[in-house]
Amino acid sequence: MDEPSRIHIQIEPQYEPRVDAARLERAARAVFEAEGLAGDPALSLVIVGDEEMTRLHEAYRDEPGTTDVLAFNYEDEAEDEEMAGYLGDVIVCYPQAERQRTEGTEVQDELDLLAAHGTLHLLGYDDETPEEKARMWQQQQLVMERLGLGHVAPR
Numbered sequence: 001m002d003e004p005s006r007i008h009i010q011i012e013p014q015y016e017p018r019v020d021a022a023r024l025e026r027a028a029r030a031v032f033e034a035e036g037l038a039g040d041p042a043l044s045l046v047i048v049g050d051e052e053m054t055r056l057h058e059a060y061r062d063e064p065g066t067t068d069v070l071a072f073n074y075e076d077e078a079e080d081e082e083m084a085g086y087l088g089d090v091i092v093c094y095p096q097a098e099r100q101r102t103e104g105t106e107v108q109d110e111l112d113l114l115a116a117h118g119t120l121h122l123l124g125y126d127d128e129t130p131e132e133k134a135r136m137w138q139q140q141q142l143v144m145e146r147l148g149l150g151h152v153a154p155r
Helices: 013-017 021-035 049-061 096-101 107-122 129-144
Strands: 008-013 042-048 071-072 086-091
Touching: 008 013, 008 021, 021 042, 021 107, 021 129, 042 049, 042 107, 049 071, 049 086, 049 096, 071 107, 086 096, 086 107, 096 107, 107 129
Parallel strands: 008 042, 042 086
Antiparallel strands: 071 086
């Protein structure tokens, strides 16, 4: 019998018919594989709308308006067995993914890219400086190629 997935996906109801949760999970797992992670890392991946993303962006990044993806690392020092290997939460904004997808790609392709991008953030990658961005995007491109989505350009 298969173990239950430790990648928990939550999708706001209005987006559920348009989102392939299995592909989102596959994108996160592709990052784990590319990074050579052992064990069974866990994370939550949440698809939200502009209103919720704007609220989170303003509250946690102190920046106005919406954004495409936010990552929140889990930083509990408690020795909670249930939370062992829990990396954190990746929040993806469906309407923003829809707006910024490149011509000739599906919204799901962009969602997969953003899921991978957020997962890389949880693993310590950043894109604040040109050097960090180049390193992160190189790894992100490798993940997209593993997913057969090499045509989706990193942002």
